[in-house]
Amino acid sequence: MNAAAPFVEQHLCASSELEERGRAIVFDVSLWRQPARAFALRFDGRVVAYMNRCAHVPTELDWQPGEFLDMDKRWIICSIHGATYEPADGYCIAGPCRGERLMALDVVERDGQVYWYPSPDIQPVLFD
Numbered sequence: 001m002n003a004a005a006p007f008v009e010q011h012l013c014a015s016s017e018l019e020e021r022g023r024a025i026v027f028d029v030s031l032w033r034q035p036a037r038a039f040a041l042r043f044d045g046r047v048v049a050y051m052n053r054c055a056h057v058p059t060e061l062d063w064q065p066g067e068f069l070d071m072d073k074r075w076i077i078c079s080i081h082g083a084t085y086e087p088a089d090g091y092c093i094a095g096p097c098r099g100e101r102l103m104a105l106d107v108v109e110r111d112g113q114v115y116w117y118p119s120p121d122i123q124p125v126l127f128d
Contacts, residue, residue: 009108009115010124012049018042018114021073023066025114026052030123038105038122039068040114043087047114049105050090051122054078056097076102
């Protein structure tokens with residue numbers, strides 16, 4: 001892989017794999033050069049993606065693999081601290097980190113596929 005490749009869009013999944021307010025796709029990334037996980041889900045017809053870490057304490061959010069939404073499928077809930085996030089923008093509306101946000105990843109849906117874009121802080125996991 002060349003030096004510019006980490007900033008090129010990364011294929012995530014087929015659009016059909018993300019059902020409206022359903023199970024998220026969880027994937028490995030490198031955050032600040034450390035192993036981490038991110039997730040993407042479809043909410044109100046749009047794909048959103050965030051780092052899988054609570055803004056309060058850096059612990060993973062999902063209560064079961066790929067399950068981030070509350071029972072009403074309205075909010076992203078931290079399984080450990082109960083912080084409640086708006087899925088559309090990652091804004092914490094309740095809990096110990098009220099007013100903070102989840103760390104977002106840029107995503108695009110095109111031609112029936114979903115792609116995410118690395119940033120200086122969030123990179124794909126590179127295998128030798």
